[in-house]
Amino acid sequence: MPTLIELSGVKKVFGSGPEAVHAFGPVDMTIEDGEFISLLGPSGCGKSTLMLMIAGLLDTTEGAITLAGRRVAGPQTDIGIMFQDNTLVPWRTVRGNIDLQLEMRGIDPAERAADVEELLRSVHLEDFQARYPHELSGGMQQRAAFCQAMVHRPKTMLLDEPLGKLDAMTRENIRSDLQALWMQKRPTVVFVTHSIEEAIQLSSRVAVITPRPGRIERIIDIDLPFPRDFEVKSSAAFIGHVRETQEIFRNYGVI
Ligand SMILES: Nc1ncnc2c1ncn2[C@@H]1O[C@H](COP(=O)(O)OP(=O)(O)OP(=O)(O)O)[C@@H](O)[C@H]1O
Ligand SMILES: [Mg+2]
Numbered sequence: 260m261p262t263l264i265e266l267s268g269v270k271k272v273f274g275s276g277p278e279a280v281h282a283f284g285p286v287d288m289t290i291e292d293g294e295f296i297s298l299l300g301p302s303g304c305g306k307s308t309l310m311l312m313i314a315g316l317l318d319t320t321e322g323a324i325t326l327a328g329r330r331v332a333g334p335q336t337d338i339g340i341m342f343q344d345n346t347l348v349p350w351r352t353v354r355g356n357i358d359l360q361l362e363m364r365g366i367d368p369a370e371r372a373a374d375v376e377e378l379l380r381s382v383h384l385e386d387f388q389a390r391y392p393h394e395l396s397g398g399m400q401q402r403a404a405f406c407q408a409m410v411h412r413p414k415t416m417l418l419d420e421p422l423g424k425l426d427a428m429t430r431e432n433i434r435s436d437l438q439a440l441w442m443q444k445r446p447t448v449v450f451v452t453h454s455i456e457e458a459i460q461l462s463s464r465v466a467v468i469t470p471r472p473g474r475i476e477r478i479i480d481i482d483l484p485f486p487r488d489f490e491v492k493s494s495a496a497f498i499g500h501v502r503e504t505q506e507i508f509r510n511y512g513v514i
Contacts, residue, residue, distance in 0.1 A: 260291040260292050260293055260294065261291065261292050262289045262290070262291060262292070263290055263291060263292040263293075263326065263327060263414065263415065263447045264289070264290035264313060264324065264325070264326055264415070264447070264449075265288075265289050265290075265324065265325045266286055266287060266288045266289075266322065266323075266324055267287055267322050267323050267324075267325075268284070268285045268286075268287060268321055268322030268323070269283070269284045269285060269286050269287075269309070269312065269319050269321070269322035269323070269324060270283060270284035270285040270286070270319065270320050270321040270322055270472075271283040271284060271305060271308050271309075271312065271317070271319060271320050272320045280471075281471070281472040282303075282305040282308050282471060282472060282473070283304070283305030283308050283309055283471075283472055283473045284305070284321070284322065284472060284473065284474065285321060285322060285474070286309075286322075286473070286474055286475055288466065288475055288478075290447060290449065291447070292414075292447055293445045293446075293447055294447060294448075294463045294464060295441055295447075295448045295450065295461055295462045295463050295464075296447075296448070296449055296450070296462055296463065296464045296465070296466060297450045297451070297452055297457075297458035297459075297461065297462040297464075297465045297466065298449065298450070298451045298452075298466050298468055299452060299453075299455060299458045299465055299466065299467050299468065299504065300467065300468030300469065300470075300473055301468075301470050301471075301508070301511075301513045302453070303470070303471050304468045304469065304470055304471050304472075304473035305468070305471060305472065305473035306419070306451045306468065306473065307419055307451065309473070310340075310417045310419050310449065310451065312324060312331070313326070313331065313335075313338075313415075313417060313449065314331075314334065314335055314338055314340055314417055315331045315332065315333050315334045315335045316334055326338075326415065327414065335415075336364060336411075337411075337413050337414055337415065338413050338414075338415045338416070338417060339407075339408030339409055339411070339413040339415070339416040339417070339446070340408055340416075340417045340418075340419075341401075341404055341405060341407075341408040341416070341417070341418045341419065341421040342419045342420070342421070343419060343420040343421065343423045343424060344424075345392075345400050345401055345403070345404035345407075346404060346407065347392040347400060347403055347404060347407070348392075349391065349392055349393060350391075351391075352388065352389050352390060352391055353379075353384060353387055353388045353389070353390055353391075353392070353395070353403045353406075354375070354379075354388035354389065356392070356403060356407055357375055357378070357379075357388075357403070357406045357407055357410050358375070358410075359407075360407050360408075360410050360411055361410060361411060364411050366411065371410070374410070374412075375406070375410060378406045378409055378410060379406060381436065381439070381440060382402040382403075382405060382406060382433075382436050383402070383436075384399060384402050384403060384406070387399060387403075396429075397424060397425060397429070398425050398426070398429035398430075398432070398433065401421060401422065401424075401425060401429075401433060402433060402436070404421070405421065405433070405436075405437070409440065409444075409446075412444075413446060414446055414447060415446060415447045415448075415449070416446045416447070416448045416449070417449050418437075418448060418449070418450045418451065419451045420451050420452060420453070421433075421450075422434065422452070422457070423452075423453070430457075431489060434457065434460065434461060435486075435488065437461065438460075438461055438485065438486055438487065439486065441461075442485055442486060450462065455501055455504045455505065456492060456501060458504075459481055459497060459500045459501060459504070460487050460489075460491060460492065460497075461487075462481050463480070463481060464478055464479065464480055464481065465478070465479045465481060465500075465504065466478050467479065467504060467507050467508075469511060470511055470513060476507055476511075477507060479500060479503060479504065481500060482496070483496055483497065
């Protein structure tokens with residue numbers, strides 16, 4: 260697969276002088292077109308910082324990022340972003356929130372109506388499109404946010420702990436929706452999670468990041484067939500990957 264995102268010598272230091280915080284890097288890494296890669300690392304190791312740098316919302320202190328062959332030097336529009344706290348605006352309905360992402364990019368929502376319907380169906384929100392965010396459960400809000408991140412058909416999705424606040428059952432359900440959508444549309448997904456099992460279940464590769472300043476400790480290929488439902492978690496291969504990852508974090512004293 261061709262490279263979609265390339266990090267060369269990417270480093271981030273916040274502030275300067277004695278107050279400076281070396282948050283991330285330097286890191287060299289390539290992310291392939293269409294892969295699902297998870298970033299797994301302890302709190303404060305620079306995962307969100309890296310996501311913001313890839314999106315062009317934060318400068319690198321050193322090094323460069325290229326996206327689809329072009330250097331990232333400002334906010335990128337061909338990206339879908341989802342954070343732990345969703346970005347739904349309260350004064351628009353679910354449908355209105357999703358359409359807003361199109362409007363912002365100069366795309367006529369009427370032209371994409373069939374797409375939006377399909378997306379809503381795929382996350383089981385078709386009957387709630389006329390509701391406002393406060394009328395939805397937390398899990399439903401995250402599903403709507405997911406549609407927001409997908410609707411403009413971005414080639415790249417940056418998902419920063421999008422499921423972090425959800426209960427275990429909802430989380431499992433959204434995971435499987437996410438996996439199905441990824442298999443169908445094949446965007447490149449960069450997924451941040453604190454859950455070792457979640458990372459292994461969803462990803463083609465898992466990048467294990469060290470404590471701050473975050474560097475890539477190891478990239479683990481997850482060679483299990485998709486789709487992976489919860490049963491995969493009892494397979495020997497899956498358990499082996501969990502152990503390998505835990506071992507790294509144990510050596511760092513993180514767990
Ligand atoms: N805007 C900022 N100004 C100063 N320091 C920052 C800023 N953003 C992040 N940091 C620091 O950079 C380090 C990495 O933060 P970051 O949010 O990227 O971590 P993370 O890996 O996403 O952590 P978590 O898993 O808790 O979300 C932290 O020490 C944090 O305090
Ligand atoms: Mg973070």
